[in-house]
Amino acid sequence: MxxxxxxxxxxxxxxxxxxxxxxxxxxxxxxxxxxxxxxxxxxxxxxxxxxxxxxxxxxxxxxxxxxxxxxxxxxxxxxxxxxxxxxxxxxxxxxxETAPLVETVPLSPLLARLRQAGLSLGVMTNDSQRTAHAHLVAANIGDAFDFVAGADSGFGAKPSPDPLLSFAYAVEKAPERVVMVGDSAHDLMAGRAAGMQTVAVLTGPATRAELSPLADVVLPNVGALPDWLGLAHANAS
Incomplete structure (x- = not known):
């Protein structure tokens, strides 16, 4: 599948x-x-x-x-x-860089599963690139991503679609085959403007009602991504 x-x-x-x-x-x-x-x-x-x-x-x-x-x-x-x-x-x-990181779900096995399925992975944050790298390394997931950008990386900041399109270009994927996953309206607005699929997660301050109009789907957290992507069906076929 x-x-x-x-x-x-x-x-x-x-x-x-x-x-x-x-x-x-x-x-x-x-x-x-x-x-x-x-x-x-x-x-x-x-x-x-x-x-x-x-x-x-x-x-x-x-x-x-x-x-x-x-x-x-x-x-x-x-x-x-x-x-x-x-x-x-x-x-x-x-x-x-010293913030006490709390993962929304166990990230290492999730990201490993997504990579094993052949998906390219990236991070785009309105935080600084230095802080983003520090956090990913601290969580032992720094090697899971093909692209990491912050608001100071030179691609722009969300809700501009430019940093998202820079990711698509870097991994050589068509925007419509890329999913932007985020917890804020800025994330989803950027995804829509870039012509990408948009997935909202409820692990930030925004509510379902605020995110639903901008999202193709609202998930409880990133741990629900494999099923939504169809990984379970793909593995079974």
Missing amino acids: TLRADAILFDKDGTLFDFRATWDVWAGGVLERLAKGDAERLEWLTAAIGYDPVIGGFLPESPVIAGTNRQVAALMLPGLDGWSLRGLERFLSEAA
């Missing part, structure tokens, strides 16, 4: 790694470091990026969820003294 696709491009945060388990606690610590004990400054910073210190997590409408490090740094910069935009962006990128 023919599979639905020849390649899969994954978002990182909220797709491969659980967004709230990975980033909510980490962000609280980073905000406290930047505030340096100043309660008023901490309150300003949390409001600027849509972080609720009471629940210890990002609000659903937070621009951080799908934003780039530069966009986040630009939001925080007016509330900080002695920082440049570039310096704050670098700080956020380096600090993100």
